Amino acid sequence: MGFILKKLSEIEAIIWFIEGHKDNLISSDKGRFRVFSRNWGNLKTCQEISIFLKSNRIFRLSQKAQLALSMWIDGQWPILLSLKIPSPQEMLEIQAQGKRIVSWLPHIKGPILGKKNNWEFMLHDLMHAERFFYSPELYKAQVGFFRWLEKQAFEISGPEWDYLRSDMNTHPLHALQFLKHLLNCKEIYTDFNVPHWDIINSQEFSHLPISYTEDINSYFKSYSG
Numbered sequence: 001m002g003f004i005l006k007k008l009s010e011i012e013a014i015i016w017f018i019e020g021h022k023d024n025l026i027s028s029d030k031g032r033f034r035v036f037s038r039n040w041g042n043l044k045t046c047q048e049i050s051i052f053l054k055s056n057r058i059f060r061l062s063q064k065a066q067l068a069l070s071m072w073i074d075g076q077w078p079i080l081l082s083l084k085i086p087s088p089q090e091m092l093e094i095q096a097q098g099k100r101i102v103s104w105l106p107h108i109k110g111p112i113l114g115k116k117n118n119w120e121f122m123l124h125d126l127m128h129a130e131r132f133f134y135s136p137e138l139y140k141a142q143v144g145f146f147r148w149l150e151k152q153a154f155e156i157s158g159p160e161w162d163y164l165r166s167d168m169n170t171h172p173l174h175a176l177q178f179l180k181h182l183l184n185c186k187e188i189y190t191d192f193n194v195p196h197w198d199i200i201n202s203q204e205f206s207h208l209p210i211s212y213t214e215d216i217n218s219y220f221k222s223y224s225g
Contacts, residue, residue, distance in 0.1 A: 050074050064130040065123050072102070077133045085113070091166030096146040098139075098224070100129040100169075131169035137217070138171065144223030145172040149179075156186060172220045173213050176200055195219050 053070040071077040078099040086094070086101050094101055102125040105118045115121040133139055149165065160182050168175055180200050183190060191197065195215040199205055 061123070062127060064134075065126040067134070068102075068126040068130040071133065072129070077129065079129050083107075086166075088162035088166040092146055092150055095132070095166075096143065096150045098143045100125075100132045102126060102129060128167065128169050137221075140221045140224040141172045141217045142169060142220075144220035145175055147223045148220060154183075154188070156182065156188070171213075171217075173200075173216050176216065 050070060050073050053066060053073065068077065068079070072079040080094065080099055080101050082101050082103045083105070085103050085105070091101060102122060104122060105112060108118055110117065112118060112121045115124055132142060146165075154161075160178075164175065164178055164182065168178065176194065176197070177200055180197070184201075196208070196212050199208070
């Protein structure tokens with residue numbers, strides 16, 4: 001799939017990302033950042049970058065994306081760097097493995113799939129990574145959902161299906177709502193052994209007790225291993 005796993009390449013991508021917004025740094029000592037940015041090439045480990053990310057706030061960079069950067073460089077979240085845009089099927093397979101891809105595309109100039117540039121596209125990926133990993137319990141349920149989805153033999157195509165497989169990091173209940181709506185639109189009627197599948201998106205759906213949501217979570221967490 002062309003993933004770049006060398007830590008050096010990850011550091012280069014993160015440095016490039018931070019450098020792109022260094023003028024917007026909110027810090028009590030901007031001079032410290034100027035010194036720091038001049039010495040990128042002297043870094044021997046990820047520690048200094050991690051300390052920087054945890055002790056400085058970068059303006060107009062969401063806290064979600066900054067957290068993903070920090071957890072990535074610390075090796076706490078299994079984020080993979082790619083020099084290409086993975087296909088929706090590749091994203092499904094990677095998420096079913098409990099990982100998430102961040103694409104770094106410095107060779108592409110201009111807009112990328114609706115994003116203004118490479119920086120904005122990488123920001124989009126980082127925010128999805130944060131939504132995938134931030135909650136341990138929800139992470140297990142999401143991984144389980146993608147493993148379950150990978151096993152289904154749907155004959156579906158189109159942008160909505162691609163979105164569900166690759167770009168929808170949310171509660172499994174919301175993903176199931178989206179899936180059922182998509183299947184109904186395609187006139188595909190399937191009965192799954194998923195808790196409460198028969199009433200999802202029905203009139204009484206909005207009145208479901210919280211225990212139903214927990215049932216769905218538990219069902220998919222059992223797939224995460």
